[in-house]
Amino acid sequence: MNNTDKDTKTDTKTPTVPTVKKEENINFTRSSQARTKELASYYAVSHLVSSDSDKDIAERTEYRQQKETQHEQENLERIFKLAYDSCSDERAGEPDPDWLYHFISIAKHIRGASMQKLWSRVLKQEIIIPGSTSLKALDTLKKMTQKEAQTFHRACMLTCHFGNDESKKLLTSIKVRHGALSLFRPPSSDKLALGSYQLPYSNLLVLMELGLLLRSELESGEINIESPLAFGYQDSRYLLIPTKKRVTLTYYRLSPVGQEIASLLGNKNHEPYRESLLELLAKHFIVEKNEGSQLNLAT
Structure with a gap:
């Protein structure tokens, strides 16, 4: 697969602001x-x-x-x-x-x-x-409110990575391009609704404005049907074997600063999202655990 991106008094207690009864x-x-x-x-x-x-x-x-x-x-x-x-x-x-x-x-x-x-x-x-x-990451953290930090944390829980690139990405869809006989027919697309997991597009815009997420949606190269694609979600590792030709993945990539800050948060699994992600992948790939045994989606 060609994974090249394409642009589509001192007190130790924490000071607390008084709250309203x-x-x-x-x-x-x-x-x-x-x-x-x-x-x-x-x-x-x-x-x-x-x-x-x-x-x-x-x-x-x-x-x-x-x-x-x-x-x-x-x-x-x-x-x-x-x-x-x-x-x-x-x-x-x-x-x-x-x-x-x-x-x-x-x-x-x-x-x-x-x-x-x-x-x-x-x-x-x-x-x-x-x-x-980096100092740039410190300056970005300085600008972030607690609410924005929580939004970024939610986004990180939905990120994956694939191929030889370990950078975190938000998968948005799987596209299947049609053959030469259907030249003017748009590719079919199975989308992953991030908004269903408290990450609507408005949140993506906030992360873009903060410089944590690249603004352009990217698309992978066509996935080689003869070569399994390494795919990771949080601490889980899989191999994807395409069941058809001309399959690509679309996604948003965390910026370099976003990658730095995400590394501080560690991995945290979002089980409902993981299940939906695997169901979507299973429509276009044979999904195997990275150890080699085929994944049972019922488990």
Whole structure:
């Protein structure tokens, strides 16, 4: 097969923003005011909201900056503790000092627990394999909200790889081109509905905008009917033997930065998606386990 792509005070506790009690939602105007006041107090900018301080603006600024610095210290301590707890006796390398400076300059602003865990993985990987996470990947992570990170994680759970290329891809369809006698007949296409697995096209656009997913849908070369195609989904490995000629796969590929960040998340199986994926593949291929035994789709 030709797999060439074609363009078709210091505290170790995590600082927590105060939450709204459910009963406050009874009166929307009142609860929104209460919430605004809570946030203003938390971020030390409540002087005009509650007139609760006789300090001048210079003193209030100093207090806010001191509180912000404390939060940054807490964030970094938490991230380093998570990284420390996840490490064991792996051989360590020596991270680049400039990389560490850039990492700390960003990580100190990360407050959410799930995002702190992700940043601790970045740190751990860089300690074990220096140079494995680029500055561009750090800058991309910096731009990501928790919701966007969750979207990317869902996308990674649906990725596969095939051929000699281990890069992660989102399979979108299997196409079968017709013979020369049907020159003007469009190829038939069996599509994989990613939206059925909480990954609609609008989410793909978000990932493209973040630079995690290449914008163009790609198409593989025609799969050689005489040569099984290696295919992987998460930790599972298969061999695909085409049952017909002129079969191609269409897909979106993660960008180089997307590949870097995906490697931090590890493999996680999405069983309903795996079943649908194998059912689709079975329409056009004999699907075998990579060990050589034919896959029983009923299991």
